[in-house]
Amino acid sequence: MSSQDNSEENLPAEREHAPNAVSVADEKHPFADPGLPPHEHRVQDIDERAAKRSERTVALLFTVSMLATVGFIASYVTIGVDTSVYVWPIGHTSALNLALGSCLGIALFCIGAGAVHWARTLMSDVEIADERHPIEATPEVKAKVMADFREGAKESALGRRKLIRNTMFGALALFPLSGVVLLRDLGPLPGTKLRHTIWSKGKLLVNMNTNEPLRPSDIAVGSLTFVKPEGLEEHDHDFQTEIAKAATMIVRIQPDNIKDKRELEWSYQGIVAYSKICTHVGCPISLYEQQTHHVLCPCHQSTFDLSDGGRVIFGPAGHALPQLRIGVNDEGYLEALGDFEEPVGPAFWERG
Amino acid sequence: MSTTTTPESRSRGKAPAGERVADWADGRLGIYSLAKANMRKIFPDHWSFMLGEVCLYTFIIIIITGVYLTLFFHPSMNEVTYHGSYVPLQGQLMSEAFNSTMHISFDVRGGLLIRQIHHWAALIFLAGMFVHMMRVFFTGAFRKPREVNWLFGFLLFVLGMFTGFTGYSLPDDLLSGTGVRFMQGAVLSVPVVGTYLSFFLFGGEFPGGDFVARFYSVHILLLPGIMLGLVVAHLILVFYHKHTQFAGPGKTNNNVVGMPLLPVYMAKAGGFFFLVFGVIAVISAIATINPIWSLGPYRPDQVSTGAQPDWYMGFSEGLIRVMPGWEINFAGHTLVLGVFIPLVIFPLVLVAIAVYPFIEAWVTGDKREHHILDRPRNAPTRTAFGVAWITWYMVLLIGGGNDLWATHFHLSINAITWFVRIAFFVGPVIAFVITKRICLGLQRRDRDKVLHGRETGIIKRLPHGEFIEVHEPLSQEQLHTLTAHEQYIPAQVGPAVDENGVKRKIKASEKLRAKLSKAYYSEDSQIPKPTVEEYKEITSGHGHH
Numbered sequence: 001m002s003s004q005d006n007s008e009e010n011l012p013a014e015r016e017h018a019p020n021a022v023s024v025a026d027e028k029h030p031f032a033d034p035g036l037p038p039h040e041h042r043v044q045d046i047d048e049r050a051a052k053r054s055e056r057t058v059a060l061l062f063t064v065s066m067l068a069t070v071g072f073i074a075s076y077v078t079i080g081v082d083t084s085v086y087v088w089p090i091g092h093t094s095a096l097n098l099a100l101g102s103c104l105g106i107a108l109f110c111i112g113a114g115a116v117h118w119a120r121t122l123m124s125d126v127e128i129a130d131e132r133h134p135i136e137a138t139p140e141v142k143a144k145v146m147a148d149f150r151e152g153a154k155e156s157a158l159g160r161r162k163l164i165r166n167t168m169f170g171a172l173a174l175f176p177l178s179g180v181v182l183l184r185d186l187g188p189l190p191g192t193k194l195r196h197t198i199w200s201k202g203k204l205l206v207n208m209n210t211n212e213p214l215r216p217s218d219i220a221v222g223s224l225t226f227v228k229p230e231g232l233e234e235h236d237h238d239f240q241t242e243i244a245k246a247a248t249m250i251v252r253i254q255p256d257n258i259k260d261k262r263e264l265e266w267s268y269q270g271i272v273a274y275s276k277i278c279t280h281v282g283c284p285i286s287l288y289e290q291q292t293h294h295v296l297c298p299c300h301q302s303t304f305d306l307s308d309g310g311r312v313i314f315g316p317a318g319h320a321l322p323q324l325r326i327g328v329n330d331e332g333y334l335e336a337l338g339d340f341e342e343p344v345g346p347a348f349w350e351r352g
Numbered sequence: 353m354s355t356t357t358t359p360e361s362r363s364r365g366k367a368p369a370g371e372r373v374a375d376w377a378d379g380r381l382g383i384y385s386l387a388k389a390n391m392r393k394i395f396p397d398h399w400s401f402m403l404g405e406v407c408l409y410t411f412i413i414i415i416i417t418g419v420y421l422t423l424f425f426h427p428s429m430n431e432v433t434y435h436g437s438y439v440p441l442q443g444q445l446m447s448e449a450f451n452s453t454m455h456i457s458f459d460v461r462g463g464l465l466i467r468q469i470h471h472w473a474a475l476i477f478l479a480g481m482f483v484h485m486m487r488v489f490f491t492g493a494f495r496k497p498r499e500v501n502w503l504f505g506f507l508l509f510v511l512g513m514f515t516g517f518t519g520y521s522l523p524d525d526l527l528s529g530t531g532v533r534f535m536q537g538a539v540l541s542v543p544v545v546g547t548y549l550s551f552f553l554f555g556g557e558f559p560g561g562d563f564v565a566r567f568y569s570v571h572i573l574l575l576p577g578i579m580l581g582l583v584v585a586h587l588i589l590v591f592y593h594k595h596t597q598f599a600g601p602g603k604t605n606n607n608v609v610g611m612p613l614l615p616v617y618m619a620k621a622g623g624f625f626f627l628v629f630g631v632i633a634v635i636s637a638i639a640t641i642n643p644i645w646s647l648g649p650y651r652p653d654q655v656s657t658g659a660q661p662d663w664y665m666g667f668s669e670g671l672i673r674v675m676p677g678w679e680i681n682f683a684g685h686t687l688v689l690g691v692f693i694p695l696v697i698f699p700l701v702l703v704a705i706a707v708y709p710f711i712e713a714w715v716t717g718d719k720r721e722h723h724i725l726d727r728p729r730n731a732p733t734r735t736a737f738g739v740a741w742i743t744w745y746m747v748l749l750i751g752g753g754n755d756l757w758a759t760h761f762h763l764s765i766n767a768i769t770w771f772v773r774i775a776f777f778v779g780p781v782i783a784f785v786i787t788k789r790i791c792l793g794l795q796r797r798d799r800d801k802v803l804h805g806r807e808t809g810i811i812k813r814l815p816h817g818e819f820i821e822v823h824e825p826l827s828q829e830q831l832h833t834l835t836a837h838e839q840y841i842p843a844q845v846g847p848a849v850d851e852n853g854v855k856r857k858i859k860a861s862e863k864l865r866a867k868l869s870k871a872y873y874s875e876d877s878q879i880p881k882p883t884v885e886e887y888k889e890i891t892s893g894h895g896h897h
Contacts, residue, residue: 030887031802031835034828036602036609081461082437090638097464101637104465109630115623123616129607130394132594132723135497186552193557194547208653226653234445237431241557244533244652276653280677281537281691282558283530284655298657299530300673301755301765314766316672318679318690346537346691348547352684 044121054121061114068107075099195343197245204230205334213333219252219271224288245344247276247284248324253293253307260309266325273324274310275344278302280317282345318347395617396597396610403484405621409628410477417470424460426452427568429561438645446649449564453523453644468636474516478664481509489738492726493596494709501589504582506706511579513664518571520662524564529650530659541691559652598725599836601829605723668698670751674772705741715868716840730837732791733872739787740780747775795879798834802882803890835881843869
């Protein structure tokens with residue numbers, strides 16, 4: 001079929017109104033709903049050549065999709081999983097990931113684009129109106145349902161035989177308790193576990209990085225050192241849980257600059273040890289300002305002053321960082337003089 | 353009943369294979385009756401209707417890719433030493449969860465792609481639900497009979513957040529572990545039972561060795577199972593209620609105008625699935641997401657700066673960051689208000705938007721079905737409330753990224769925190785007032801357009817030298833569209849005396865309702881739409897306006 005075959009009726013109707021004329025058809029009710037506007041033909045509806053072009057476009061898209069799938073399989077087979085490739089502007093990236101993702105993306109996108117183009121240009125675009133029906137049932141239906149329900153309720157005698165009703169409710173209300181009880185063994189009771197860490201008197205402060213005990217001379221003013229209690233090793237099966245409480249940081253402050261009296265007492269030659277676990281919600285504190293001796297938690301920006309008893313000076317934390325009392329043993333190594341006196345980490349109901 | 357066939361059907365020969373399969377299915381499932389009602393079901397066309405489709409399709413993509421990931425992922429916190437092909441982490445201790453995620457990312461061909469599609473699709477799913485919810489909100493599509501479906505959608509959004517959070521935590525990397533720690537700290541703040549909740553959730557102290565396995569079953573079974581049910585229910589209701597549509601010529605509250613399911617909508621919607629999937633695949637090919645290899649395995653004593661949750665949890669992060677660190681100690685107990693108050697406000701922020709449809713329905717007292725969408729300007733108070741809520745949400749999102757705002761824009765983190773604290777209360781109010789005024793301005797413009805026509809931009813000089821601007825009258829289609837909305841009249845408190853002339857007690861709720869109704873629909877809150885009389889008076893005048 002060629003475009004010459006188009007019959008008159010397929011061509012768009014002439015515009016009835018000059019562009020500037022008042023086009024209100026209904027003079028009496030100018031705001032009334034004029035009804036669905038007449039359907040306007042697309043070029044594909046009246047020109048078979050345009051329709052053919054659309055058909056070829058759709059077919060091309062589907063063909064590209066097929067080729068992309070072949071490309072996906074070829075990439076999977078030929079590209080090594082560890083091959084890296086430089087692509088501007090992404091930089092170095094996994095060649096396999098890039099190839100597989102691009103091929104899959106093109107294969108899928110072209111199917112979609114083809115289907116949508118097909119629908120938009122070749123399928124009928126005549127708008128159809130469907131009626132809606134009210135959701136609510138008619139009064140007759142409602143009356144029938146209510147009658148049926150009353151009938152059923154009466155036959156069950158639930159309202160009349162109160163003993164059955166009450167015991168049934170009792171049974172149904174009680175049995176879920178079994179399920180609740182079964183949840184008891186999800187975990188042990190807290191006890192005083194949150195109050196203690198594995199720090200105790202005489203435990204050496206071991207450098208987290210070198211795994212060596214520390215001497216006071218190892219700690220320079222302005223440095224931040226993370227330590228763990230001696231005996232706690234990475235391979236221990238409860239390492240994660242213990243280090244979550246016992247992680248400690250030490251800094252050295254000129255003793256004259258320590259403002260808090262107890263802090264000075266618990267320090268050794270200006271070396272102070274504080275819990276590394278933020279008292280807000282438990283992130284490890286890791287940013288230290290040498291000049292001010294402030295430490296900052298990178299999660300929620302709580303800031304503590306290590307020269308003033310670990311006091312909170314900014315942020316959402318509610319109380320000071322607990323300090324670990326330290327000294328030096330006979331061999332000249334830094335050691336703890338006990339556990340933290342108060343629970344480390346976030347506050348909880350029983351903390352007090 | 354009988355084995356003989358009628359001569360008529362025999363003479364036609366065998367039906368095509370497709371028809372015979374359909375006959376077989378119809379005899380058992382009744383598919384013909386189903387198809388009769390639905391095969392040519394009409395779907396209206398509007399670009400905003402695709403937002404819900406984005407959600408549905410990303411949900412399907414997440415399930416497909418998620419099933420693939422379970423084939424390789426080990427939900428275990430046993431410590432192992434890494435020996436995979438990513439050199440920088442070799443010899444590192446890590447959980448099996450992290451190890452298997454590394455295996456998926458570096459040793460399974462295409463594993464990284466599927467992982468990234470899964471994560472990107474999850475982010476788009478949440479974003480899609482958020483925007484879809486806003487579409488439904490601002491056009492009033494939540495009104496009767498669709499309130500229940502609004503709640504289903506809201507539940508999907510909330511469950512989607514938690515499914516996202518649990519899934520994000522599974523690889524047990526440094527960043528997600530920090531997020532879990534934050535959650536545990538928040539649980540600890542719950543008065544009386546917080547410590548117990550935390551111990552039951554984690555099988556003891558944090559982090560313990562259980563939470564990955566527990567989050568895994570929640571992430572792949574419990575929550576998606578519920579969500580799948582809700583999605584199906586959501587879709588059934590969409591089908592049952594039929595789509596809403598905007599007012600326009602031929603479009604009424606009693607019909608639905610558009611294209612039939614077969615073939616147009618099927619091709620468009622089906623094709624759109626592939627478009628969404630394709631775009632996400634390309635994004636996953638070129639944009640890395642959640643590079644756990646550069647984050648490293650979780651250690652409770654380590655952290656990196658810029659620790660952020662995925663975007664949909666950002667507003668809860670903002671709440672916790674800007675809250676002052678209030679803590680009350682009494683009788684050997686601690687009330688951790690600094691953490692507990694944000695934990696309580698977190699659901700309240702969400703509930704505020706969820707209950708809105710019921711509040712509006714109560715204020716209007718409107719019991720009719722609504723299938724014609726409102727243009728946001730024509731419901732100024734609702735639109736203003738919605739924008740105020742979004743402002744609230746966005747302020748908290750800024751708070752959640754206060755460190756990034758500080759580093760990227762060279763701002764003081766203290767200043768940002770104080771800004772968020774103040775804007776939390778003030779921002780929504782300002783947004784409400786401004787939005788309402790803009791809506792009223794737009795209503796006035798519509799009114800002018802109806803009465804005086806469209807500005808053509810043509811300036812005409814009359815013979816005596818006067819300049820006039822030519823306005824072109826609107827067509828009846830446009831006039832109808834601009835005046836189709838309904839305008840409520842404020843409800844009044846009923847008469848102070850009952851039918852017997854006895855003074856009756858006026859309930860406080862009745863007074864409140866009248867007050868709210870006045871705030872919604874008084875002359876300060878909506879511009880009266882032009883009447884036919886006004887229109888006729890102006891157009892029948894002397895030709896100039």
